Amino acid sequence: MPISGRPAGDPQACENCPIRHRAVCAHCESDELEVLEGMKSYKTYAPGEPVVWAGDPMPHVASVVNGVASISRTMEDGRRQMVGLLLPSDFLGRPGRSQAAFDVTAATELTVCRFERKPFEKLLETTPSISRRLLEMTLDELDAAREWMVLLGRKTAREKIASLLVILARREISLRPGVVPGRLSFDLMITREAMADYLGLTIETVSRQITALRKDGVIELGTKRQITVPDFSRLMDEAGDDSDGDHIA
């Protein structure tokens, strides 16, 4: 693989990368990008395919380029809790640790941009723009994890469902700028089972609470995966968070 001089328009060139400005390499200068270019390799996973199991050796770290992966832990008796979601530009793996702490599974078709862990760790020590960006991203994930702890520890089933819908609706808003939050539709890309694993509920409870929110007019259902929110502030009230804006910028 060439260190530099990829053909213009090469879809695997860093300069054409869809996550160029948001991933761990976001702050890199072109000379730093060249080093990464020489280290990286792509890998693709099928939906449902495991990426790593907790306890497995982790010879690589990676950035998610396309698709969604879930981070979860399964207890011996089968109870499962999702603890994170990896979206495009998110970082997978942990510098300084050789074993995975959690299971990672491709939720959709997934493409990642991999680096061998040891060389990447070296690079972190010599390239402040990478370690600073990784710090920013890790701090964001920590805040998100703590918000989720509040949900898991203290919210009712109805509030949990509403909170998840708020998050999904927010992402929809951020992807489609200019849509005023009056009436809003979006797809649930995940199964009831994934929702249950994420929220610390059973699929039956998820189903019942979605039905209840529909009967109360908080949401409307097209197909089972198509949600319409007629009044976004009503949904936010149901989520149980402080009403006046987010703590998270």
Add this chain to the structure above:
Amino acid sequence: MPISGRPAGDPQACENCPIRHRAVCAHCESDELEVLEGMKSYKTYAPGEPVVWAGDPMPHVASVVNGVASISRTMEDGRRQMVGLLLPSDFLGRPGRSQAAFDVTAATELTVCRFERKPFEKLLETTPSISRRLLEMTLDELDAAREWMVLLGRKTAREKIASLLVILARREISLRPGVVPGRLSFDLMITREAMADYLGLTIETVSRQITALRKDGVIELGTKRQITVPDFSRLMDEAGDDSDGDHIA
């Protein structure tokens, strides 16, 4: 305040600092320490005193020098969830954010070593040894938060109590090297209410489960705050984690 040349034995000099080798400044060289020395100021809080409220401006970041602080969120109706515990050497505050995302409260008498946020952010950009150390610490906290999500989402009340006791016992072991985990005693430094807020339970349930573990011989109680664990592996079984070792190194 002198930039350098503190008197030898000065208890506030970085070289005498009890968290010198573990805090955000752990990797600093002596010239970097001098810069920090000129920026820092100590502040002490009484037990129960708030450090910041969620939403407050955060003009400082800080390292915990002595004592314990809790990070928590309180919902409008009073439900509270603790989302982190700050022990000596832990870092308080978030570079790049001007508003606190969570409440921070001194659990015991608390001494912190503060830096103004803006100058500290500048320092992060120019001092890789600090940003790398902060990255390590943040990654550790993220893993801890995710472990805690499993506890909050999927564990029973008995497993939650046992898990907390395992964590506290582990810390006791790490502080007293050489103590073989046969029989082990330690103090609960926190009230039942703090345990409940941490575990996502009520104080009554905490109390009942501690009683149940005592009746089943898993733990013994001296005073209400003094715990003895006759068989550590028995306690670990009760915690419901994978039996064969930790994922966390």
Add this chain to the structure above:
DNA sequence: CGTGAGTTTGAGTGCGCTCAAGCTTAGTGG
């Protein structure tokens, strides 16, 4: 002693779980 914070214990309730059946939808092959 009296006070108050922290803790324990008891009685009863209800939310979310378990177990079980039925429904919907999409895909497959006769």
Add this chain to the structure above:
DNA sequence: CCACTAAGCTTGAGCGCACTCAAACTCACG
């Protein structure tokens, strides 16, 4: 074109764990 299947989802009945409300106990401190 219509079984047939399987995965995903919904609905129902009943139960149990953890919560709520209430009272009593412990212990440090004035």
